[in-house]
Amino acid sequence: MQSFEGLRGIMAIAVLNCHAKVLFPVLVETSIWKAFLYTPFSMFVSGGFGVSYFFVLSSFGLWLNNYEKDWRLIVAGYVKRYFRLIPTLVMSDFVAFVLIRNGFYYLTPGYFDDTGMIKFNIFMSNSRTVLGMLKDSMWDVFVYGKSNYVAPFWTMKLEMLGGIIAIGILFIIRNRTYKYKIITLLFAGLIIAFYGNGYYYSTLAGIILYETLGYISLRKMHRRKKYSKYWFCVTLMIFWMIVMWAVMPMNQKVNYANLCGIAWALLMAYLFFDQNSIMCKFLESSPLKILGKLSFQIYGLHWGIICSIGCFLVNRGYDIQIGGGIMIYLIVVAVTIILAYAIWQINDVIQRNLIDRMFAHLGKNIGRRINNYAEQ
Template sequence: MEQPKHLAVESIRGFACFMVVLSHLSLIFFPYLHSFGGKTDPAINPFQSFIHESPLGFFYSGTSAVFIFFVLSGYILTKVAIKNNNSKKIISMTIKRYPRLMVPALASCILAYFAFQLFELPSALLPDYGDFSSSLIGAIYSGVIDVFFLSGQSLYNPVLWTMKIELIGSFIIFFLCFNKIKIKLPYLPALFIITTPLLVIFKIINPDLGLGIFSFVIGYLFCIHGRMINKKLSFTLFFIGLYLAGAHNESLSYLPIISILGNMTYKLCNFASGFFIVYAIIFNKEFNTLLSGNLGVFMGKVSFSVYLIHMPILATLGVFTFNIFFDYFNQYAVAAILSSIVSILSTYTASLLFYKAVDLQGVKFSNFIGNSVTPITLKLSKLIKNRITAKI
């Protein structure tokens, strides 16, 4: 089902990215909000304890935000790819996808490298790539090769663990769209839905990749089969999604779910939250209107830039300003809050520059690659097809 362009989609992406920033700020300054290492004493940290035990964790749930990104990517890529039933466009999108993601990712690793040098972090905090230890070459290798094709991790910029999933998920979406337009094999999305959990169970792929692929395919299905829903159903789905996004493995508000899912509560609830939140917003007119404001659209426009550069800023400027505020006020909470505010403002200011100087240039570069390589690819495929036909 083809939907009109939703400004709300940009807002979803923007607010989800802000959730990631808050998640990492909380891990740095208020770790008991997550309590991954064990619960805090309520008498010592009453506020953090209260939030952790409540369902309010959704507003700093970076894991939920990542799955929202994946569902949105599946939806948006499908929407663009199947428009006008143009299979050549899908081939072009496939060719462009890696350079589109790689250029900003590479720039973020280089930025992180220089941030480490500028703030002279302790050697224990610096990345170690063996022969590439803490080097510019290591940063380039990480951003171009490692995060996309090998480990899927970056010690220069830890948020890049999603890039490999984003690339593989995108290729799966393009394959599904090409199949829908050209090949027309039946039940192919269902095959991915069924086989992906099996691949995780048999440890052929890791759980994060499996959940990411599943999210992409769900986004594809939303675009193909989604239907507008009324306000009552939409708000119900939305609040279910928020509740699931606030889950933690030891939170008192999730005891019934914990009794079933155990230690998988956090991961699976945050994973499922993306489906409810994205569907509720995209397929409801009231939500579309509500989330079409300038602030949300701006946050969505720079969201990829914010996502890529916020960790180097938090790990350097954030810690640096915290030390200054703590020395001046001698109060941990005050220093942490002020440092968080400075970090957020600095991140969004820098992200606008990064968006213009890097992200938009990455789009131009990927378009150049697509426009250059696609005609050659089409000619080669036509030549191979003709030779196969001639032999038959």
């Protein structure tokens, strides 16, 4: 499973690459770049690919860690999940807050001046307050799915709702017959197709991944039955692709980008079955595992670094030559990773010494009532 962590690190950099494109507007308008977007390598500059993978891994992890647990522990884990996200959200918003208040935060995308140089406007807002920043990171990103400081935090609402969907489906189908599970998952897929956000297909893909792979490993099922379930996984996901293609004209929240989650689940299935492959060994390398651990912090910080240091250097004209553009990109990546490591260390201390101790009881009390209902 360590290969999943390495892949998460790569996708965190892919999301950074996606947003770093604003620094190079001339490049993204060239025919070479547009042709590049039609190649498989475009996944390394696509935010949609990264976000989809995060959702697949999130729901897969929820099922893997909670399938055999008591309901009180499951709910406790979900409650703690919110509070474990908070430190990184607050610190990322605070970095952006400080940059904005000091006039070192630029609007994107930029514009071309009379000399043909790309420029970015300084974003100044003295109305920003610490209390407003805290509300943004602890409430708005989860309730409204938007942030006034770190734009990529729009995914937090979908992340938490996706977790509720994953736990809700676990509550419905755990310890049920396999036929019951199939019908439930197909029904959930149809509901999302017509009424939900397409990224929830990634949530369901993670659940299917667990049912067809993780469940097989935990139960030590017969080898032939294992592969029959693997092909069922492939067949069901292809069916979802067809359904999504049919309903896309009716639901604007479902698009081709949402197919990424299904593709990721199939790749993760391959990694699961062939853990001695060259790809697995590469993904399990130390640098990628470190990036995987820092992935959420990178996700939260990169936007502010791009809109400050990156845009500032572009405004100074350091991107005139391609070497200057590459240097700006490397500086953005380096600063993001260094700050991400610092925040990860702080977050780890807060989690171990505060969150794990204080909020487990809250979840257990809520979960006790659910557990009583489930045992009836």
